[in-house]
Amino acid sequence: MPDAREASLITTLRPWWRLLDRRRGRLLVGACLMLLTVAAGIGLLALSGWFITATALTGLALAAGLSAFLDVYVPGGGIRFFAVTRTVSRYVERLYNHDTVLRLLADLRGHLFGVMVGLDGRTLSRRRASDWLDRLTADIDTLDGLYLRLVAPAGVALLAILALSGLLALWLPRAGLVALALLLSAWLWLTLGQARRGMAASRGQVEALEALRGRMLEHLRGLAELEAYGSLATHRARLEAIERRLQVDQWRLARVAALGSALAGLAVGATWLAVLVLAALAWQAGALSGPVMVLMPLAVMALNEALAALPMAFTRLGATRAAAERLNALEAARCPSAAVSCExxxxxxxxxxxxxxxxxxxxxxxxxxxxxxxxxxxxxxxxxxxxxxxxxxxxxxxxxxxxxxxxxxxxxxxxxxxxxxxxxxxxxxxxxxxxxxxxxxxxxxxxxxxxxxxxxxxxxxxxxxxxxxxxxxxxxxxxxxxxxxxxxxxxxxxxxxxxxxxxxxxxxxxxxxxxxxxxxxxxxxxxxxxxxxxxxxxxxxxxxxxxxxxxxxxxxxxxxxxxxxxxxxxxxxxxxxxxxxxx
The missing domain is CATH 3.40.50.300 (P-loop containing nucleotide triphosphate hydrolases)
Structure with missing residues (x-):
């Protein structure tokens, strides 16, 4: 059953990913900027830890009357480089990716408007105007997160985990393997696990929001008639019932997202602790220097930034899926088998x-x-x-x-x-x-x-x-x-x-x-x-x-x-x- 559900999710999102793929170049550049930001953050924290430790050890050696030498210019320049790179890349990434998302929104809305123009009167008459407006606004706004909140952050986090594990393995293979096992397990839960736990609630939230918008528009437009016929209280009760259902779904999503955030922090903490223990044992055995021993767990700590955005995004994957399903249904209705021959x-x-x-x-x-x-x-x-x-x-x-x-x-x-x-x-x-x-x-x-x-x-x-x-x-x-x-x-x-x-x-x-x-x-x-x-x-x-x-x-x-x-x-x-x- 899980395989069938995953295949269904892929099938549902495929038409919209193909539409996004028209701007593949911009998407790749945006993902590279995100990866550069994460890499600069890892480099900044790791090199800073190495430099502080190396400086402290050199100072202790000099205080003990030993001959010691430390080149402060190269690591100092590296720290400045990583700091500036992280700041600039984050700013450029936000600016560039949000510009890309606005372009994607224009593409998505233009495509959907073309689909709606091609619908016949029977299909259009099945829904209210508020429902069609919901498709053009809320559903498309939900789909714009397909790249910026789902695919790109998850891909960048996975690449960062693989790269960091490889880097740790250069100094200590056991530490690299342990980091890979722990962080990859966390990544799988924060994506697939969170998506599965939040699927029903996030889909229900989309349906409840659509019902709330439609009912609210009806309520406001027909306020005089509802008051005249004594139906205002009944209509308000229906609105309140929808709001209660929406509140229940929001509470469930908040709990699932909070669980994911806690697990992300726990996974990073457990990984850096495991790496610290292994690195300390290797230092005690003389296989690692003191600065490198400190560098390794600090590099792991920097991964928290890459994983932090995943729980909330994938908890709400069901909303993206529901929006895609509803828009796919419009695409299919444009050329029904019993109607116009599209070919x-x-x-x-x-x-x-x-x-x-x-x-x-x-x-x-x-x-x-x-x-x-x-x-x-x-x-x-x-x-x-x-x-x-x-x-x-x-x-x-x-x-x-x-x-x-x-x-x-x-x-x-x-x-x-x-x-x-x-x-x-x-x-x-x-x-x-x-x-x-x-x-x-x-x-x-x-x-x-x-x-x-x-x-x-x-x-x-x-x-x-x-x-x-x-x-x-x-x-x-x-x-x-x-x-x-x-x-x-x-x-x-x-x-x-x-x-x-x-x-x-x-x-x-x-x-x-x-x-x-x-x-x-x-x-x-x-x-x-x-x-x-x-x-x-x-x-x-x-x-x-x-x-x-x-x-x-x-x-x-x-x-x-x-x-x-x-x-x-x-x-x-x-x-x-x-x-x-x-x-």
Missing amino acids: TSAAGQAPHPGPLDVTLDAVDLHYPGALQPALTALDLSLPAGQRLALCGASGAGKSSVAQLLTRQLAPSAGRITLGGVPVEAIDEATLRQRVACLTQQVELFDDSLAANLRLGDSEADEARLWRVLSMVELAGWADALPEGLETRVGEGGRRLSGGQARRVGLARLLLREPDLVILDEPFAGLDAPTAARLAARLDGWLAGRSVIYLVHQLGEAVDPPGIDQRLTLREGALCTDGQDVSG
Whole structure:
């Protein structure tokens, strides 16, 4: 069983170690700086002990009237060298390794963000926003210790033990063997032993922290509702239960870490005592000089610095493992076997130029855990350059169709083609360039109005920005803003009204030149006169493109312009009352 667990741990961490391995050069340099610091500390303490002892013995000899000589300049220079080297290398190591860790964090977060972008809607809907934020922050922060707190210190400590044992063996082979046996046993416990004892508690701590963050966010966001419905006390009790569980795990980890620190000190103490006894016996037998006898145990004492960081780091290895497992699960979910074929998508096919025809052939869609399918045997065909109004009440499946066409979801069964090419075979860049979708919830970032618009086209100049704002009747409003296009819109567009945010999203879409446009309730939140003017302007821009409107019902307010077909969805299936209004 232990071998199986170790193999599982290695398998879990391997993908993230490969990602770190891209900066192998920096990692090796950082480890060498750590090793240089430890070596300088050993040299400083050992040489200082030798020099003090040699000086004392020389002084005693001179006091006794004996002829004695001691070169104080070479060892004195060596002590200064080791002292300066230890100080400088420690400073440079901290600076260099923390810079490396920041680079690694950027790599890890960039990689994970790319993974999350590739997840479909079904996977994203299984967790709350706080859970995804936890992956990007807490889990990645936990993984950054893989190099700085786990691999590098353990490797440096092992090399230091081997080097020191070899050094002691040069003077006294028995002392080298004893030091190797004791220190290597301690190293094994401080790494593998501590990891095993702290595995369950550290994994539990990660899970409890995630639950606490999620519950706390829910508590703060829903404080008014919880108070109104009399559920505040119940919710607080749940938070307190999580906190108690977290406290128990923290206490267990503290005890295990304290045990490891005590054992590290005990191991170093036992080793230097054993080496001191062996060295004293050798000195008594005339095999060693007095200064060397003192040098040997002092060199062992300096190893305490190399071993001190291991207990706490490896006690919390379970947290690193849990974080890696959760992130690996996201990586695996990016390309499920029943969904998109990653190999085909990587190869990439391009639909024919011009407006795209759309075909859904016997498409089924079933969300995990849902009692009813979202779509059932859906057959839909839109010729290139035509406009379709897909009607239906909320929950009928209209948004699911949009997510299928933009490959945010993969069908449970059936086939979808755009321009005669299976949607899963179109490479990502081509799909995003040729298919544009205005969703009901417009995503705006806490940045300038111009920056939010340029998400549609990063190369758009100010003239184009003002042109699209004019098309959605926001140019006058934007011109009256204190900072114009540089005015910040607030987090989620909070500084804008619902209708303004909707039109900013539409303006962003107008900056692109897609061949298939999907508009989900494009005139929602607008008064009738504004919606009518906007529909007329939109009609000209949509000419020569394939268009799918997702609406509740035609005839209620302002109808989308130029509709060629109308179909109605009800409970995920096309109704027989769907009308073809072409011609």
